[in-house]
Amino acid sequence: MKKHYWYIILTYILMQLSGILGVRLLLALGFFEDKPMQEGLQYATIYWTIFSFTVALMITLLLLRKERHMRTEKIHIPQAVFWSIGGIFLAMIAQSIAGVIEMKVFGIEPGSENTEFIVELVRITPMLIVVTSVIGPILEEIIFRKIIFGSLHKRFNFFISALISSVIFAAVHMDFIHILIYTAMGFVFAFLYAKTKTIIVPIFAHVAMNTIVVLMQTIFADKIEELQKQAEQLQFIFGGF
Known part of the structure; x- marks a missing residue:
């Protein structure tokens, strides 16, 4: 397996696990403090998910930037x-x-x-x-x-x-x-x-x-x-x- 593939897999794993700390970080910084505890937790989960997935996709596409396998001219x-x-x-x-x-x-x-x-x-x-x-x-x-x-x-x-x-x-x-x-x-x-x-x-x-x-x-x-x-x-x- 290519070296940068391992970096992509690692990025994906870190993204999946990041919510453990990321959600708590958002709550600790005072985000959604105007909402009830359960609702605030839901909003923190949602916005951290959006953030972490977006960052992971950007990193993944950056690591794949030199590859041509994703282009459609092969078929x-x-x-x-x-x-x-x-x-x-x-x-x-x-x-x-x-x-x-x-x-x-x-x-x-x-x-x-x-x-x-x-x-x-x-x-x-x-x-x-x-x-x-x-x-x-x-x-x-x-x-x-x-x-x-x-x-x-x-x-x-x-x-x-x-x-x-x-x-x-x-x-x-x-x-x-x-x-x-x-x-x-x-x-x-x-x-x-x-x-x-x-x-x-x-x-x-x-x-x-x-x-x-x-x-x-x-x-x-x-x-x-x-x-x-x-x-x-x-x-x-x-x-x-």
């Missing part, structure tokens, strides 16, 4: 567009299949506490969407697909490389109950990277999928709930006949 634009859009559906299908397996085979109820927590923070500060839908996926694709999967794929076949990188990707999300879902998505993004030979494609698919999920559970949540109620009412009415 035809129509092919990149096809797999970028198709990758969104592939990821959603993989997520759905994994969810059904979890429910039917392992008895795991649908719904993720990790996702619910993130959605709740986004509702408090919509600006966090920039992290959950853009910065986060970009960093994850660089780390888990370009660096980890890419390095493993030089030595092992696709399945082994995708499995190892996807399990690590799933573990980092700290949602072990739904580790199968995250692993399945990791396989899809690894496939997109291996197929197109450019990290831009899985980045686009990952960004788009996260954006859709967050928007569906925040901005459009009320409308979706209303449509569900209307559907249930129609089912009741026609069921009566």
Whole structure:
């Protein structure tokens, strides 16, 4: 593995751990002291997350500045567009299949506490969407697909490389109950990277999928709930006949 790849991984790890001190630092400096303790803690967590992810992305892109592997000229634009859009559906299908397996085979109820927590923070500060839908996926694709999967794929076949990188990707999300879902998505993004030979494609698919999920559970949540109620009412009415 290239030397600067280790620096990028170290940057990512430090970013993930920085909240332990960063959130406390913001509170100690008097930020959000006008808010109740629990609410102030939430705001400190949100703003430190935005800050740390942004800095980590800037450092990562700086370390990758001399590389040309992220450019799209290595494949035809129509092919990149096809797999970028198709990758969104592939990821959603993989997520759905994994969810059904979890429910039917392992008895795991649908719904993720990790996702619910993130959605709740986004509702408090919509600006966090920039992290959950853009910065986060970009960093994850660089780390888990370009660096980890890419390095493993030089030595092992696709399945082994995708499995190892996807399990690590799933573990980092700290949602072990739904580790199968995250692993399945990791396989899809690894496939997109291996197929197109450019990290831009899985980045686009990952960004788009996260954006859709967050928007569906925040901005459009009320409308979706209303449509569900209307559907249930129609089912009741026609069921009566």
